[in-house]
Amino acid sequence: MIRRLLHPWLTVRAQIALGAVFVAAALPKLADPPGFAEAIWNYQLAPAWLIHPAALTLPWLELLCGLALCLGVWTRAAAAWCAALLLVFATALSVNLARHHPVDCGCFRTQTRARSADERVADMRWAILRDLGLLALAAQILAAGAARRRDLAFSPETDTMEGSPGA
Amino acid sequence: MPKLFPDLMRALALLAAALVCAGLGNRLARADRKLDWTGWAPPAGLLPATPAPPPPPQAQAHPAAPEPAPLRGKGPRPPVAPAPPSPAPAAQFAPAPDAVIRDIASEAAWEAFRLRIPFLDARRSAEFQDGHVPGAWSVPVWEADAAARITEFEARANPAPLAPIAIYCSGGDCEDSRLLAKKLVDLGYRNLFIYRDGFPDWVKRGRPQERGARP
Numbered sequence: 001m002i003r004r005l006l007h008p009w010l011t012v013r014a015q016i017a018l019g020a021v022f023v024a025a026a027l028p029k030l031a032d033p034p035g036f037a038e039a040i041w042n043y044q045l046a047p048a049w050l051i052h053p054a055a056l057t058l059p060w061l062e063l064l065c066g067l068a069l070c071l072g073v074w075t076r077a078a079a080a081w082c083a084a085l086l087l088v089f090a091t092a093l094s095v096n097l098a099r100h101h102p103v104d105c106g107c108f109r110t111q112t113r114a115r116s117a118d119e120r121v122a123d124m125r126w127a128i129l130r131d132l133g134l135l136a137l138a139a140q141i142l143a144a145g146a147a148r149r150r151d152l153a154f155s156p157e158t159d160t161m162e163g164s165p166g167a
Numbered sequence: 168m169p170k171l172f173p174d175l176m177r178a179l180a181l182l183a184a185a186l187v188c189a190g191l192g193n194r195l196a197r198a199d200r201k202l203d204w205t206g207w208a209p210p211a212g213l214l215p216a217t218p219a220p221p222p223p224p225q226a227q228a229h230p231a232a233p234e235p236a237p238l239r240g241k242g243p244r245p246p247v248a249p250a251p252p253s254p255a256p257a258a259q260f261a262p263a264p265d266a267v268i269r270d271i272a273s274e275a276a277w278e279a280f281r282l283r284i285p286f287l288d289a290r291r292s293a294e295f296q297d298g299h300v301p302g303a304w305s306v307p308v309w310e311a312d313a314a315a316r317i318t319e320f321e322a323r324a325n326p327a328p329l330a331p332i333a334i335y336c337s338g339g340d341c342e343d344s345r346l347l348a349k350k351l352v353d354l355g356y357r358n359l360f361i362y363r364d365g366f367p368d369w370v371k372r373g374r375p376q377e378r379g380a381r382p
Contacts (some may be wrong), residue, residue: 033193033202034291034309052206056193060185077177103181113368114339139199148168 006144012157014137015069018082021134022066025108027081029059032110039106043092076145083138090131093124199292201311257282258330262358268348269360271333273372276362279333280374285324287351289336289343290366292380300335300369301377308346317354331358338365 024126029036037055040046046054063083089107091133096103102120104112105127115123193201259275260282271279273299280286286303288295295305306313326332332351336343344361351359362369370376 030192032200033196034200034307034311035204037202038309038343048206052202052204056189056202056204057182057185058191060188061182064181064185064188074177074181078182079176080174080178081181112341113335114337 005008005140006147008144008148011144012072012142014140015072015075015079018079018134018137018141019066019069020070020083022165024066024165025057026063026066028109029055029106030063035110036106038112039104039110042103042112043096043107044101045092045095062087075141077140079141079145081118083135083142085094086131086138090128090135093128093131096122097121097128170361178324188353197308198308198312200208202309203311205233218286218344244319260360262331263327264357265351267357267359268306268345270363271360271362273368275360276333276335277372277374279331279362284331284333284360285320285326286349286362287320287334288366289334289347290341296378296380297356298365298370298376298378301375303335303377303381305381306347308343308350313347313350313353317322317350321354326356328355329358330356332356333360333362335365335369338367341365 036059037051040055041052050111062085065078065081065085068074069082093103093105102124103118104115104120107130107151113158209247211274215222255324259271261268280300283302285302288299288303288305292305292307292310295303295307299305304316306316306320315366334344334347334349334351344365347360348361
């Protein structure tokens with residue numbers, strides 16, 4: 001069962017899906033850093049000095065990691081960043097949900113919309129579920145990579161496989 | 168045992184590449200898409216608490232200007248009656264030492280407009296260009312040139328520290344007006360009025376609006 005879950009066939013699909021989601025999420029934020037900064041500020045979690053650098057850097061990090069995953073280069077490093085970002089996003093949403101502070105997700109769009117608190121809360125719940133699903137994809141990529149490394153360490157072809165792309 | 172060192176270096180390389188791209192991208196971005204690396208957004212929880220709105224003005228000795236109910240167009244600023252000699256309507260905009268930032272409702276915002284109190288628009292510049300209160304100054308708090316726009320407002324409107332200034336954004340849970348008010352308090356202004364319901368309410372009531380950037 002574990003073998004099946006870590007099959008390279010699944011890993012390739014997971015990489016492309018996760019990469020595509022990250023690229024799609026990065027583009028609107030790249031186009032509008034001030035809007036993304038406002039979205040981060042609305043979460044009321046990040047310290048003031050971090051908001052602007054994060055709003056400028058995170059979208060590029062998402063884009064580069066998404067492209068790396070889609071293209072199959074540096075996949076473990078990119079998947080590790082994606083997992084870390086998804087954990088941060090899910091935590092930020094959960095904290096605000098727990099303290100009844102409805103926020104616009106800012107995940108795929110930067111403009112704030114006039115919506116009721118109930119609509120925002122429903123969206124936040126969905127966004128947390130989505131983040132956890134994407135986190136599962138990142139975990140698959142990381143676990144499959146680790147398993148492949150472990151297998152290679154015991155196989156005589158270790159030396160030839162060491163430099164293969166995506167290893 | 169998995170070799171983590173190369174992956175760690177790659178992860179750091181991705182972060183470094185993101186920082187370089189962010190620096191270049193921000194340098195090349197249009198003015199309304201630029202963001203300062205060091206912002207002045209106050210941390211959460213430190214925004215000034217807003218006292219209760221001032222009581223509605225009593226019946227004035229002179230008739231207040233009627234609201235342009237049927238006016239739905241986006242025409243130019245209608246002829247506004249000069250401020251009446253009686254100070255009664257202006258009394259609610261007199262400075263109050265214990266409340267430097269006050270919320271005002273829709274009617275008071277119209278009164279402020281009629282009295283030619285300067286309006287600051289805290290929304291994004293694209294929203295400002297789509298429509299704004301006639302004569303308002305665009306100070307998009309989240310854009311990099313917000314400080315320069317405040318300086319321009321100060322240079323051209325020359326407001327006194329105790330002169331009333333009205334600020335609005337998109338109403339609802341929009342906090343941009345409050346952020347701008349905080350910035351103006353830091354600059355020494357002590358008589359700020361936040362139009363709570365913001366521009367959507369202005370439009371809903373059929374009040375005049377202007378489009379395009381400020382000349």
